[in-house]
Amino acid sequence: MDFTQIVPAMPALWEGMLLTLKMLVLAVSGGVALGTVLALMRLSSNPLLSGLAKTYVNYFRSIPLLLVITWFYLAVPMLLNWITGTFVSVGAFTSCLVAFMMFEAAYYCEIVRAGIQSIPRGQLHAAYAVGMTYGQAMRLIILPQAFRKMMPLLLQQSVILFQDTSLVYAVGLMDFLNTARSKGDIVGLPHEFLIFAGAVYFVISFGASTLVKRLQKRLAV
Amino acid sequence: MIRFNNVHKWFKDLHVLKGVNLEVTQGEVVVVCGPSGSGKSTLIRTVNQLETINEGEIWVDGVNVTDPKTNLNALRAEVGFVFQHFNLYPHLSVLENITLSPIKVKGMDKVAAEKQAINLLEKVGLAHKKDAFPSQLSGGQQQRVAIARGLAMEPRVMLFDEPTSALDPEMIGEVLKVMKDLAESGMTMMVVTHEMGFAREVADRVVFVDHGEIIEQAHPESFFTNPQHDRAKQFLRQLLTPMN
Ligand SMILES: Nc1ncnc2c1ncn2[C@@H]1O[C@H](COP(=O)(O)OP(=O)(O)OP(=O)(O)O)[C@@H](O)[C@H]1O
Ligand SMILES: [Mg+2]
Numbered sequence: 001m002d003f004t005q006i007v008p009a010m011p012a013l014w015e016g017m018l019l020t021l022k023m024l025v026l027a028v029s030g031g032v033a034l035g036t037v038l039a040l041m042r043l044s045s046n047p048l049l050s051g052l053a054k055t056y057v058n059y060f061r062s063i064p065l066l067l068v069i070t071w072f073y074l075a076v077p078m079l080l081n082w083i084t085g086t087f088v089s090v091g092a093f094t095s096c097l098v099a100f101m102m103f104e105a106a107y108y109c110e111i112v113r114a115g116i117q118s119i120p121r122g123q124l125h126a127a128y129a130v131g132m133t134y135g136q137a138m139r140l141i142i143l144p145q146a147f148r149k150m151m152p153l154l155l156q157q158s159v160i161l162f163q164d165t166s167l168v169y170a171v172g173l174m175d176f177l178n179t180a181r182s183k184g185d186i187v188g189l190p191h192e193f194l195i196f197a198g199a200v201y202f203v204i205s206f207g208a209s210t211l212v213k214r215l216q217k218r219l220a221v
Numbered sequence: 222m223i224r225f226n227n228v229h230k231w232f233k234d235l236h237v238l239k240g241v242n243l244e245v246t247q248g249e250v251v252v253v254c255g256p257s258g259s260g261k262s263t264l265i266r267t268v269n270q271l272e273t274i275n276e277g278e279i280w281v282d283g284v285n286v287t288d289p290k291t292n293l294n295a296l297r298a299e300v301g302f303v304f305q306h307f308n309l310y311p312h313l314s315v316l317e318n319i320t321l322s323p324i325k326v327k328g329m330d331k332v333a334a335e336k337q338a339i340n341l342l343e344k345v346g347l348a349h350k351k352d353a354f355p356s357q358l359s360g361g362q363q364q365r366v367a368i369a370r371g372l373a374m375e376p377r378v379m380l381f382d383e384p385t386s387a388l389d390p391e392m393i394g395e396v397l398k399v400m401k402d403l404a405e406s407g408m409t410m411m412v413v414t415h416e417m418g419f420a421r422e423v424a425d426r427v428v429f430v431d432h433g434e435i436i437e438q439a440h441p442e443s444f445f446t447n448p449q450h451d452r453a454k455q456f457l458r459q460l461l462t463p464m465n
Contacts, residue, residue, distance in 0.1 A: 125271055126308035130322035130374055131298030140325060144312050 003192050009183040016179030017200075023093070023165050023175065027100035028158045034101060035108025040138065042113055053109065060106035065099075066167050072099040073171045092171045104161055111153045115146035152216040159208045163201060176200070222247045222282055222378060222409045223268055229276035230263060230433075237263050238274065239433040245378075250410045252420040252441070255430035256456055261413045264430065265380050268411065269293075269300040282377050298326050301371030301379040305387050307363040309355040315342070315366050316351040319373045327374065334373070341369040345399050361392025365399055372403075379403065381412040415460060417445060429453045 006013075041053035060068070073095045080088045119142050127137035147154075166177040174182070177197050184193025223245040230238035237260045245251045253261050266272040267279055270286055270293050279286050286296055309318050319338040323329040329337075342348040345365040355363055364384055371379060381400065385393040397419050404410055404423045414420065420427050420441045427444040429437040429452075437444065437453045448454045 120308075122304060122306055122308040123310065126302075126304065126310070128271060129269060129297055129300075129302035129304075130370070131294045131296075131326040132322065133294055136325055140321065141310055145310075148312065 001192060002189060003196065005187050005189055006193065006196050009180075009187075009193070012179050012183060013176065016174055016176040019093075019174065020162070020165050020176040023097060023100065023168065024158070024162050026097055027104060027161060027165070030097070030101035031104035031161075032108050032112075032154065034105035036112050036143070038105055038109035039112035039116060042109065043116060057106045057109050060103050065103050065164055066170055068103045069096055069099045069167055070170055072096070072102075092168070092173045096168045096171060096173060100161065100165070104157070107157055108154065111150050111157060112146065115150035115153075116142055118149055119145050148219070152212050152219065155212045155215070156209065159205050159212070162208070163205060166201075222249070223411065224280040225264075225267075225277065226279070227277040228264075228267065228274050228279060230260075230267065230272065230274045237433050238267070240277070241433075241435055243428065243435060243438075245409060245411055248407050248409055249425045250404045250408075250412065250423055251426050251428055252424040253411065253413045253428045253430060254415055254420070254456070255436075256459075259430045260433040261430055262382050265382050265411060265413050268378070268380055269297045269302055271302070294326070298322070298374055299377050301368075301374060301376035303364070303367050303371055303379065303381045303384050305383040307355070307360070307367045307387075309363055309367055309370070311355050313354075314351070315347070315353050315355070315358070318355070318366060319370045322370070323373050338369070338373060341372050342366075344372075344402070345369050346395070359392060360388045361395045364388065364392075364396045368396075368399055368403070378409045378411070381410065381414065383413050383415075385414065385416060417460065421445060429456065431456070 038053045038056060041049040042057070044050050073092060076095045076098060077088065077090045080090060123141055123145065124137055127141040132140065165175060168175050169178040169181070172178075180193045180197035181190070184190040187193075223243075225241045225243040228238050228241040229236070241264060243251075253265065255261050263272050267274050268281060268286070274287055277287070281296060281300060284291060284296060286293070310321070313321065316335065316338055319341060320331070320334040323334040323337065324331060339348055339351065342351055345368060347362060347365055347369070350358060350362065350366075355366070358366065368379075368384075384400070385396050388396065393416065397416060400410070400412070400419070401423050412419075412424070424441045427439055427441045428435055429444070429448075429450070431452045436450050437448065439449075444453070445457065448457055
């Protein structure tokens with residue numbers, strides 16, 4: 001075992017980690033936003049809206065993420081081409097980002113929905129009673145309270161997504177794991193590099209989960 | 222100011238309001254009482270359409286609130302509602318609880334809204350708690366903030382649904398005092414309550430509801446000393462029994 005060769009590879013690995021983190025942050029933001037819209041649709045009294053959201057959630061929860069990533073990689077450029085009539089290059093990063101956002105939204109939707117439902121009905125009534133619209137009541141009263149309650153679950157789901165971003169290797173993106181693998185192959189030390197990558201994923205994920213658990217305890221009191 | 226014309230309401234098969242006719246005039250204080258489950262909350266919630274009705278009409282200040290074309294948000298902005306469980310916004314400070322709707326619904330500017338809120342807090346005796354959060358207040362204090370929150374919209378009518386029944390006995394008085402001051406200032410009020418002292422002292426009229434019907438309406442003194450209907454007599458007997 002020779003771990004010294006990892007040192008010269010550090011700049012490349014750091015680049016990979018930056019891509020991983022950028023993907024994560026953008027996917028979480030987009031996923032939570034889309035998930036919130038889906039949750040509001042699911043809770044709507046309009047059967048068409050709630051039906052659509054339910055189908056969406058059930059569909060994305062029933063297929064593998066890897067499939068969604070490859071599918072978007074192939075489908076998104078084709079779709080854009082079909083819509084705009086010209087060839088648009090989307091790039092692996094964007095197609096992966098869209099795939100993560102849409103896939104994770106299905107999970108965030110369920111978290112947000114439970115969060116909204118955990119807020120007592122009286123809060124909505126109080127908001128309506130002073131003349132707020134549905135949109136104002138949600139934005140000013142219900143969602144701020146719901147998000148506070150859901151924060152640990154949203155973060156936990158994001159830790160899982162952090163690990164799942166490594167699936168971008170399927171479309172050739174050089175994220176942290178893919179960079180480690182390729183560098184290891186080049187210098188002929190694949191095991192050392194993969195062990196190192198595993199340790200990094202473990203430290204970050206475990207550290208984040210521990211922080212989330214602490215946050216959960218603090219919010220509970 | 223408020224008029225119910227033959228109002229009917231069903232929850233599925235359950236007929237909760239059975240042809241209610243009632244009028245509350247400008248400046249009047251009407252107390253609604255009756256046994257649990259008789260439909261008092263449902264009745265008062267129909268006034269600002271937190272509950273819809275199936276038949277009949279309700280008019281508030283010349284507006285037919287049961288007309289589908291009525292702008293409910295505009296109506297509700299003019300009708301204050303105080304809940305049994307206060308329903309303050311727990312994520313906002315006392316001051317923000319009061320200023321939120323004047324700013325967001327009425328478009329008042331922040332400085333004016335805060336000034337008004339402090340004034341109202343002084344009236345309910347809680348100016349020193351403006352930066353506290355609801356969870357740091359006692360029940361009685363929370364309910365007084367809730368009243369101030371309702372008043373901040375400068376409503377023409379205030380509705381109260383059992384405002385003191387979730388309070389410890391020693392806190393009931395401070396809330397009733399605020400309500401009494403409000404009545405004396407000329408506010409039109411409809412109050413669901415079993416506080417007989419308040420009804421006697423403040424109300425112009427007592428309305429007795431049972432099984433979704435108004436059984437009896439009278440001046441408080443005559444209602445309490447000389448109720449006409451058996452069900453009203455029985456209700457008052459139960460209310461006076463300490464073990465009810
Ligand atoms: N959302 C609802 N869905 C179905 N039934 C309801 C609903 N709200 C109230 N009811 C029923 O309607 C009837 C009248 O309820 P309401 O809350 O108006 O009574 P109340 O006089 O306010 O009683 P209490 O003194 O206990 O507050 C009760 O039988 C109640 O169970
Ligand atoms: Mg009630």
